[in-house]
Every structure is written in structure tokens, then in C-alpha cells.
């Protein structure tokens with residue numbers, strides 16, 4: 041007998057509601073939930089393969105503990121004993137910073153990843169924190185921190201209402217969107233065109249998204265900040281700046297005007313390889329559109345001027361009056377956001393409160409650059425202790441961060457490493473203990489991170505569609521026990537972790553004058569929480585304290601976990617609304633248009649006006665059926681066009697003697713890799729493209745299918761030295777490489 045159950049898809053940022061078909065404990069089918077308030081039935085090939093991802097036979101079923109050099113199955117008790125015995129002596133002997141924490145992308149797709157890592161980091165008091173953010177969107181956090189005073193205040197393009205979208209360095213037709221949660225992003229772009237709106241795409245590749253656009257600008261990689269600065273200079277020069285209702289909330293316009301003056305279209309044209317007339321047209325179209333939004337993603341972040349580009353995106357939204365207005369770029373308001381405080385000056389955003397030990401990189405948002413993880417382990421200095429123990433949660437930096445070979449060696453040298461990971465892969469193979477979470481069908485879901493980035497305010501929660509199999513432990517409990525084992529409380533009841541968080545949060549809330557629970561008794565509030573376990577009670581607390589919450593009875597129609605459970609397809613909370621000045625936490629209480637650290641980085645951008653790459657530069661790409669480094673083990677999601685090939689323009693191929701399908705060698709600062717060439721005019725001349733997340737040929741992994749077509753690790757071409765200085769973000773795009781044909785062909789393309 042089969043049954044159906046609802047489950048929000050955790051496989052990308054679109055957060056589609058799925059209806060799963062379940063036989064026994066096995067997911068045998070997945071379709072889009074037509075009644076989902078947000079995704080309305082949309083599903084992509086990855087979501088449709090939910091069952092195959094979930095049921096991958098290579099997923100680990102029991103913890104692994106290293107004994108006599110080998111990872112062997114063990115009990116949970118043995119595993120956590122080993123974690124406590126591995127981490128505590130390092131903390132006691134070398135101090136908290138000798139324990140590193142590395143958090144990978146899936147943490148933003150799990151309930152456990154949202155609720156426990158902050159407790160772990162606070163409990164360990166380590167400054168050695170590394171996450172996928174510094175190979176991704178850290179520039180956006182830093183620009184938001186400086187502009188708005190809050191690194192998490194990220195404006196989202198109002199996709200469904202805008203008249204004009206300028207989309208830069210993003211390919212939502214493959215990625216399904218990022219820092220802009222929108223189920224059926226492709227459909228929403230088509231709807232924009234259908235209602236007479238316009239779409240401009242800036243991308244060195246003619247992507248599927250670019251093919252949908254009214255205008256495609258094939259910019260030279262790494263040059264977005266220059267292009268955007270030139271657009272700002274045109275707005276000023278042609279008197280097109282119109283802040284409208286934003287004006288009272290913005291400071292620094294005149295100072296910005298002066299700084300932008302020399303970034304004329306003529307000055308940037310050579311570096312961008314975009315002609316001045318096109319740049320003027322881009323600026324004029326943006327200014328002329330009744331409403332418009334500038335939106336940029338990973339192609340504009342993972343570059344040398346990532347923070348400047350991220351900042352200029354919002355500068356253009358401000359200068360054209362599009363920030364915080366319907367049809368422009370707005371700040372979402374999620375149901376689990378903290379109780380909005382009254383508008384007014386805040387503490388602002390500080391960068392560089394401490395520095396990495398070896399290369400003295402400034403922290404950003406409490407994190408050090410993932411690019412520096414290897415050297416923080418393998419390099420001694422007299423300024424502090426190297427990292428000797430590492431906690432990795434949902435992270436595969438051997439493939440996703442620069443110079444995987446060096447990191448691979450460094451991880452092998454650690455005194456102790458624990459990985460919370462469902463797979464024995466390129467990174468977890470170095471662990472002394474691997475703690476495998478259950479598959480998604482056995483885990484609850486709520487989008488703590490992505491609801492705050494969604495194009496519509498809404499809230500959904502799904503309980504695990506399949507009960508935990510015997511011998512499994514929920515990832516929430518795994519992480520709670522990990523917190524205890526790592527912080528000297530090994531063996532305590534994991535519920536104590538949630539209880540402590542509830543106590544602290546409620547204790548703080550009752551003291552806040554703007555809180556709906558001001559002056560109440562935190563113990564009484566805690567007693568009112570519902571939910572079958574600690575994580576559910578924490579969700580209930582956040583919902584009830586949040587902007588739509590029932591305030592523990594103060595607003596009887598407000599949200600609570602019970603209310604949400606009664607609406608399994610979710611609750612729509614309406615379109616995005618203007619919110620300024622409330623989200624601003626800058627010292628001035630205004631949008632600070634030209635913050636000091638950004639002004640201080642402009643000389644570097646000016647120097648880039650004269651830079652021209654001598655040879656080829658590398659960019660990445662994503663495939664619809666991929667997900668970073670961990671979905672190549674699912675047969676249904678591999679093969680066809682989802683392959684690790686080097687895309688190269690026909691002119692470059694002809695010049696270098698590269699034939700379609702023949703192997704080529706790529707050389708970069710960090711090493712060499714070989715891949716079959718795919719000659720295509722889908723990349724612009726001077727640019728080659730290789731996807732990331734491949735290179736599944738290391739020994740000691742258990743990824744049977746991925747190993748049959750391993751691909752190569754593009755990040756081996758990087759040596760980790762190229763960073764955006766303000767954010768510490770790795771430069772992954774626009775990197776110089778050399779391409780050499782290899783004879784004879786290895787893997788002919790079919």
C-alpha cells in the first residue's frame with residue numbers, strides 16, 4: 041500500500057512543496073504540490089528525483105569511527121565518546137581557536153543546520169569558523185552590512201511585479217535562483233516578459249537565462265563592478281538619479297557622485313569589453329522603467345571586486361528609487377525573523393574584528409575565508425596555534441574550496457576530525473568520526489534561511505514524512521549531542537541544549553520593550569510552547585515571537601506552530617512590502633551609500649580600469665541536475681549534458697588546436713587538470729568554463745556511481761591566494777588559466 045505525504049524540497053533555494061509517494065519507508069515518487077501556497081505545483085528534475093537522492097544505497101546508515109587507521113561502523117555512543125575524547129584535549133591544551141568549525145551549504149537546507157551550529161560556535165568560543173559563505177555570497181553580506189547595518193538585510197528583486205530586471209552573474213534557469221527564493225524562477229521570468237516587462241542578462245556565457253532575455257551583455261569576467269560603477273556615473277551625469285520616497289532614508293549621495301565621476305562608460309569599456317553605448321543604454325533603461333530591480337548573484341560575488349559589485353547593485357537600486365518599493369528590490373519579512381525593533385540608529389557593521397593567524401585576513405561576519413582553511417591547519421606561526429581538530433558539518437571543502445589537494449593533505453594531518461555527513465566522500469574520508477544524518481524523508485523541514493530571501497512572504501513547515509528508521513538519529517539530535525560532546529558536557533541530555541536556548545531567548549524577549557511578551561514570565565511562556573520535541577518548540581517560540589506571531593496570546597490570530605501544522609500547504613503572508621527605515625541598523629539610521637571600507641576599496645577598482653587579461657580566463661557553471669559536490673552519485677541526475685567538460689569558444693579552440701571532444705590540459709596557479717573540450721559559442725571568446733563539484737576519484741570514498749564518471753576538481757586550478765579583500769570571498773571566476781591540447785582524445789563526446 042502506498043501513501044502520500046508532503047515535504048518541502050531541500051535540494052535548492054527554491055523551496056518547492058512536494059507530494060511524495062511512499063511505500064513502506066521508501067519514497068517511490070515525487071510531484072509538485074499544487075496546493076502549496078508558494079510553489080503551486082512547480083517541480084524540477086532534481087525534486088522529481090527526490091526518491092533516488094533520498095534512497096541512495098551509498099548513504100551511510102551508522103556512525104563510523106576510526107580504529108587502527110580504518111573507519112568502521114560503531115554505535116552512536118561510541119561515536120560521541122570518540123568526539124568528546126578527540127575535541128576536549130585539543131581545547132584544553134591549545135585553546136578554543138585550535139578547534140576549527142567548517143559549515144557547508146546543506147546547513148541552510150536543514151532544520152538542524154539552522155538551529156545548532158550557532159550554539160556550537162558560541163559554546164566552543166572558537167574564532168576558527170569557516171563556511172561556504174566565503175566561496176559564495178559573503179560579498180553580499182558585507183555590502184548589506186555596510187549599506188544597511190545588517191549583513192542579513194538582503195533586498196530581493198520583486199520578480200512578480202517588476203517591469204525591468206537587470207540580472208547579473210546568475211543563471212536561474214539552471215540554479216533555480218539564489219538569494220532570491222522563487223519556486224519556478226523560469227516561469228516568473230517568462231511571466232515578466234509576457235506582461236511587457238524587460239529582462240537584461242549580464243553573463244560571459246550565453247546561458248539558458250540569457251537566451252530568455254531582451255538583451256544579453258557578454259561581459260568579460262570579473263568586470264561587473266566596473267560596469268555597475270559606469271552605470272551609476274551615467275545616472276549622475278545625465279541627471280537620472282531619482283531617489284523618490286527613499287530620499288529621507290539615504291545619506292552620502294553627493295559623496296558617491298564624486299567617487300563615480302571617473303568611471304565613465306568610455307573608461308570602463310575596455311576592461312568590461314562592453315561598448316560605451318550599451319552601458320549608457322543599460323543605465324537609461326534602468327532609470328526609465330516604471331519599476332526595476334538589479335539582481336546579481338554568484339558570478340558577481342566570486343570575483344576580485346565581489347563586495348564592490350554587490351554594493352553597486354544596491355546603489356543602482358537606490359539611485360533609481362527602486363529600493364524598498366513594489367516592483368523594485370524589497371526586504372522580505374519572514375515569520376521567524378526576530379521581533380522587529382523600532383526604527384532608529386543601530387550599532388552598524390564591523391569588519392576585521394580579528395584576523396586569521398597565517399595571512400592576517402580580516403574576519404567578516406565572524407568568519408574567516410574558507411580559502412585559508414588549509415594554511416590555518418598546515419602552517420605554524422608564532423602568533424597562535426594551528427587548527428588541530430575540526431568539526432565539519434555538511435561540508436565538502438576538498439572539492440568546493442580552492443586547492444583541494446593541499447586541504448586534503450592538511451585534513452589528513454589533524455589530531456581529530458568529525459564530519460556530520462551522509463556520505464563517505466572526499467572530505468569526510470579524513471574524519472576520525474563520521475556522524476550520518478538520516479535522509480531528508482526522515483527529517484522535518486522549515487526554511488529558516490530562505491524565507492527571509494523569498495519573493496513572497498509565506499511560511500511552511502513539514503514534519504518528517506517517514507519515521508526514523510531503527511538505529512537512525514535525527515540530525516537535530518546529532519548536532520545537539522555534538523554540541524555537548526564538544527563543549528565538555530558529553531553525556532548530558534540533548535534536550536538540555538534546546539532548553540537553554542529557549543530560556544535565553546525568552547529571558548531576553550521579556551526584557552525588550554518592543555517585544556509582545558515584554559514583562560512576562562519566561563517560565564510561563566516556555567510552558568506554553570507546543571511541539572513534539574526541542575526543535576519544534578524552538579520553531580514555535582520563533583513563530584510566536586516573530587512579526588506575524590501570536591505573541592503568546594497577545595495577538596490571538598497570530599502564528600504559532602499549531603496554526604502552521606493545521607495548514608500543511610503553508611500560509612501565504614502576502615507580497616513583499618516597503619519596510620524602510622525599520623530594517624536599517626547603521627549608526628546613522630540611514631542607508632549609508634558610501635561606507636568607508638567601500639570607498640577605501642575604490643582605488644583598487646580604479647587600477648582595474650587598465651587591467652586586461654593576457655590569456656584565457658576561467659568561469660564556472662551549474663547544471664540543472666547538479667548540486668555542488670554531492671549529487672553525482674545519483675544515476676538519474678547524471679549523464680547527458682551534465683558532464684565535467686571544458687567549454688571553449690570556437691575561435692579560441694581553433695587558435696589553440698583544440699578539437700571538440702578531445703582532452704585538454706588546464707593549468708592554473710594551484711595545479712593542473714584534464715577534461716574533454718566542448719567547443720561552443722555559448723561562452724564568449726577569451727573565456728573557458730568548467731563546472732565545480734567534480735573530482736570523485738580519491739581513494740577511501742564510498743560513492744559508487746560518482747566514481748564511474750569522476751570528472752576533475754576545477755578548484756585545483758586555484759591556489760587560494762585570490763580573494764576579495766573586504767569579504768575574504770574566494771575568487772572562483774575570472775581566474776587566468778592556460779589551456780593545452782592533449783592528444784589523443786580521451787573521452788569522445790556523444
Ligand SMILES: Nc1nc2c(c(=O)[nH]1)N[C@H]1C(S)=C(S)[C@@H](COP(=O)(O)OP(=O)(O)OC[C@H]3O[C@@H](n4cnc5c(=O)[nH]c(N)nc54)[C@H](O)[C@@H]3O)O[C@H]1N2
Nearest residue numbers: 144145146172175176434435436440460660668669670732
Ligand atoms: N569553482 C567553484 N567552486 C565553488 C562554487 C562555484 O561556483 N565554483 N560554488 C560554491 C558554492 S556557491 C557553494 S555553496 C559551495 C558548496 O560547497 P559545500 O559547502 O562543500 O557543499 P556541497 O558541495 O554541497 O557539499 C555538501 C556536503 O554536505 C553533505 N550533505 C548533504 N545533505 C546533507 C544533510 O542533510 N546533512 C548533512 N549534515 N550533510 C549533508 C554532502 O554529502 C556533502 O559532503 O561550493 C562552492 N564552490
Ligand SMILES: Nc1nc2c(c(=O)[nH]1)N[C@H]1C(S)=C(S)[C@@H](COP(=O)(O)OP(=O)(O)OC[C@H]3O[C@@H](n4cnc5c(=O)[nH]c(N)nc54)[C@H](O)[C@@H]3O)O[C@H]1N2
Nearest residue numbers: 209210211215218261262337338339663664666667668773
Ligand atoms: N542545479 C543546481 N542548482 C543550484 C546549485 C547547483 O550546484 N546546481 N547550487 C546552488 C548554490 S549553492 C548556489 S550559491 C546557487 C547559485 O546560483 P547562480 O548564481 O544562479 O549560479 P550559476 O548557475 O553558477 O550562475 C552564475 C553565472 O555567472 C556567470 N559568471 C561567471 N563569472 C561572471 C562574471 O564575472 N560576471 C558575470 N556577470 N557573470 C559571471 C556564469 O557564467 C554563470 O552563468 O545555485 C544553487 N542552485
Ligand code: SF4
Nearest residue numbers: 049052055056084087
Ligand atoms: S527547483 Fe529546487 S526546490 Fe524546487 S524541486 Fe527543484 S531542486 Fe527542489
Ligand SMILES: [Mo]
Nearest residue numbers: 145172176177
Ligand atoms: Mo552556494
